Amino acid sequence: MADKPIQGEKRVFMTGNEVVAWAALAAQADIMYGYPITPQNEIMHYWTRMAPKFGKRFLQTEDELSAGFTTLGGVLAGRRAFTATAGPGNTLMQEPMSMAEMMRIPSVVVIQQRGGPSTATVIYSQQEVTMTAYGGNGEGFRIVYSTGTHQELFDYTIKAFNTAWKYRFPTFVLGDGYQAKMRESLTIYDPQDKGMEMVKTEAFIGKEPVNGIKEPNHIRNTYNTEEELFDVLAKYMEDYLKIAPEIVEYQEFDCDDADLVVVSHGVVSRAAKGAVQELRSEGYKVGYFRPITLRPFPAEQLRAVADKTKTLLLVESAYGQMAKLVKDAIFGSTVAIENLFKPGVGITSEEVVDKVKGLL
Amino acid sequence: MTSIPQMPKSWRLETKPHKFCPGCGHGLVLKALGEAIDELGIQDKVIFGCDIGCSLLAWDFFNVDTVQTHHGRTTPVVTGVKRANPDTICIAYMGDGGGYAIGSQHLVNAAARNERITAILVNNCNYAMTGGQMAPTTLPGMKTETSPYGRDIKEAGYPTQGPEMVAAITRDGSYVARGTIANLKQLKGYFKKALENQMAGNGFSFVEALASCPTNWRTNAKDTWNFVEKEMPKYFKVGEIKNPAEKEGE
Ligand SMILES: Cc1ncc(C[n+]2csc(CCOP(=O)(O)OP(=O)(O)O)c2C)c(N)n1
Ligand code: SF4
Ligand SMILES: [Mg+2]
Numbered sequence: 103m104a105d106k107p108i109q110g111e112k113r114v115f116m117t118g119n120e121v122v123a124w125a126a127l128a129a130q131a132d133i134m135y136g137y138p139i140t141p142q143n144e145i146m147h148y149w150t151r152m153a154p155k156f157g158k159r160f161l162q163t164e165d166e167l168s169a170g171f172t173t174l175g176g177v178l179a180g181r182r183a184f185t186a187t188a189g190p191g192n193t194l195m196q197e198p199m200s201m202a203e204m205m206r207i208p209s210v211v212v213i214q215q216r217g218g219p220s221t222a223t224v225i226y227s228q229q230e231v232t233m234t235a236y237g238g239n240g241e242g243f244r245i246v247y248s249t250g251t252h253q254e255l256f257d258y259t260i261k262a263f264n265t266a267w268k269y270r271f272p273t274f275v276l277g278d279g280y281q282a283k284m285r286e287s288l289t290i291y292d293p294q295d296k297g298m299e300m301v302k303t304e305a306f307i308g309k310e311p312v313n314g315i316k317e318p319n320h321i322r323n324t325y326n327t328e329e330e331l332f333d334v335l336a337k338y339m340e341d342y343l344k345i346a347p348e349i350v351e352y353q354e355f356d357c358d359d360a361d362l363v364v365v366s367h368g369v370v371s372r373a374a375k376g377a378v379q380e381l382r383s384e385g386y387k388v389g390y391f392r393p394i395t396l397r398p399f400p401a402e403q404l405r406a407v408a409d410k411t412k413t414l415l416l417v418e419s420a421y422g423q424m425a426k427l428v429k430d431a432i433f434g435s436t437v438a439i440e441n442l443f444k445p446g447v448g449i450t451s452e453e454v455v456d457k458v459k460g461l462l
Numbered sequence: 463m464t465s466i467p468q469m470p471k472s473w474r475l476e477t478k479p480h481k482f483c484p485g486c487g488h489g490l491v492l493k494a495l496g497e498a499i500d501e502l503g504i505q506d507k508v509i510f511g512c513d514i515g516c517s518l519l520a521w522d523f524f525n526v527d528t529v530q531t532h533h534g535r536t537t538p539v540v541t542g543v544k545r546a547n548p549d550t551i552c553i554a555y556m557g558d559g560g561g562y563a564i565g566s567q568h569l570v571n572a573a574a575r576n577e578r579i580t581a582i583l584v585n586n587c588n589y590a591m592t593g594g595q596m597a598p599t600t601l602p603g604m605k606t607e608t609s610p611y612g613r614d615i616k617e618a619g620y621p622t623q624g625p626e627m628v629a630a631i632t633r634d635g636s637y638v639a640r641g642t643i644a645n646l647k648q649l650k651g652y653f654k655k656a657l658e659n660q661m662a663g664n665g666f667s668f669v670e671a672l673a674s675c676p677t678n679w680r681t682n683a684k685d686t687w688n689f690v691e692k693e694m695p696k697y698f699k700v701g702e703i704k705n706p707a708e709k710e711g712e
């Protein structure tokens with residue numbers, strides 16, 4: 103069996119799907135379960151080529167319901183298990199993930215967003231924000247990282263395993279078809295060599311007896327009374343509220359004196375960043391804000407920005423899914439809101455620049 | 463003979479008496495399963511997955527690691543466990559609606575992949591937990607809440623022949639049988655063979671158990687037994703369908 107997948111660190115040039123497979127290996131993921139769907143297929147392709155060399159496993163399931171539920175089985179057995187999907191597969195993935203929410207199963211799912219509704223395009227969108235962040239029935243708690251670069255895909259895929267296992271909430275890495283398929287430079291590394299410890303996993307079921315005594319575990323998702331359920335959910339709510347400030351991540355710059363702040367997430371934030379830098383160099387007072395965690399959302403931080411500026415320009419490759427999160431976060435603010443929505447279509451920095459110039 | 467019914471060692475005493483209705487087949491099926499687990503001495507290795515259906519009531523039934531899943535999804539959950547930790551002995555316990563309708567793709571594909579798990583399906587000819595609707599196994603002419611004039615085979619087709627289907631799509635190594643609560647000794651024997659088949663690493667094992675649901679059938683004790691013993695076997699033939707162990711002995 104080969105040693106560590108990555109020794110030290112290495113500069114590479116690869117597609118985002120390949121990055122995810124490497125990141126899962128580097129994170130010492132034990133098993134991937136998956137069902138083919140574009141644009142995430144190559145995660146499985148790279149995983150199935152590399153994983154066996156390191157004693158890791160793969161199961162190709164019959165659909166995403168099964169990919170999700172087998173992943174939960176793998177996690178319950180105490181393994182770092184994950185799956186990846188997109189679009190209509192993400193729809194099916196919501197049923198198992200609602201079980202993960204109810205039972206606090208630390209599963210990791212990578213979503214590479216594609217166009218919707220329905221089969222739509224296999225290419226790109228940011229239209230799976232609402233579903234990835236809030237797709238379960240009931241009101242479960244989960245964590246969603248929206249990445250924008252290949253370096254982030256690598257970093258946050260590793261981080262997702264640690265977040266999931268540390269806090270015991272299902273965790274998602276939200277990418278998209280552009281990130282999945284495009285090639286870009288990044289540094290891959292072994293987390294341990296960087297002083298990052300992987301959070302230890304633990305079997306919920308199938309644990310070895312201790313001193314010859316087996317204490318069976320009984321885990322359920324069904325409750326008998328409203329009060330019984332409420333007690334469980336109240337505890338989850340409390341836990342989530344407590345840890346949210348530790349989990350929340352965002353980026354901002356040039357917001358202090360800005361007349362307008364561009365808000366975007368994921369790959370679109372690259373265009374937004376370029377646009378804000380260009381506009382600043384031309385003397386426009388423009389700022390940049392980007393939530394990295396869509397759930398929990400950096401509400402306080404955005405609220406502080408909204409209190410300082412006159413206009414928020416919300417830019418996304420969707421018809422207002424991030425916008426809903428933003429408006430919820432800044433409820434009560436009197437800041438003006440403008441939109442640049444292009445559902446299922448990429449956004450360039452020129453478009454953002456033009457839009458801002460039209461507004462200022 | 464003692465008049466006190468013996469509880470299997472693997473049963474969890476704190477949760478007895480169990481929560482099934484009086485005369486329910488689930489309790490008997492789980493008795494046979496408990497005895498099979500006891501006789502094989504595998505209590506510490508078993509992972510028991512229960513479906514949503516009346517089987518959900520079994521979430522704290524055994525003194526074994528147990529996970530309650532979603533309706534139809536027990537097969538993939540225990541498949542995931544087994545794939546991740548092959549040292550476990552995994553049981554997926556489900557109803558006929560769970561196994562043959564909403565989760566049929568999982569049953570079919572787990573069988574086709576020859577997953578090293580044991581699926582146990584309770585055939586009570588209806589969706590019991592939700593109040594007695596027509597199931598894939600509802601007999602022709604049988605009245606249910608959604609077939610109030612009796613199952614019309616022209617509209618609804620014939621009852622699913624589950625073990626026969628599983629037998630048809632599996633190759634070497636799978637164990638397939640249909641037992642009944644009317645013959646618990648035989649049923650226990652099937653469970654043991656199904657579990658041994660998994661333990662030997664041969665492949666998928668599947669046992670359907672014909673079972674009673676007096677609550678939704680609205681039958682008294684006599685009619686309940688008559689239905690289990692006489693009516694159900696007319697469509698659902700009891701016996702072993704596939705046994706890899708026997709083949710070796712030839
Ligand atoms: C996705 C989903 N659809 C429907 C239900 C509602 N439901 C709960 S139990 C059940 C039927 C159970 O019937 P069966 O599997 O035959 O088990 P039984 O209760 O008869 O033992 C249904 C339809 C559900 N829980 N989940
Ligand atoms: S409804 Fe039927 S299957 Fe369910 S517990 Fe009662 S008798 Fe058993
Ligand atoms: Mg049933």
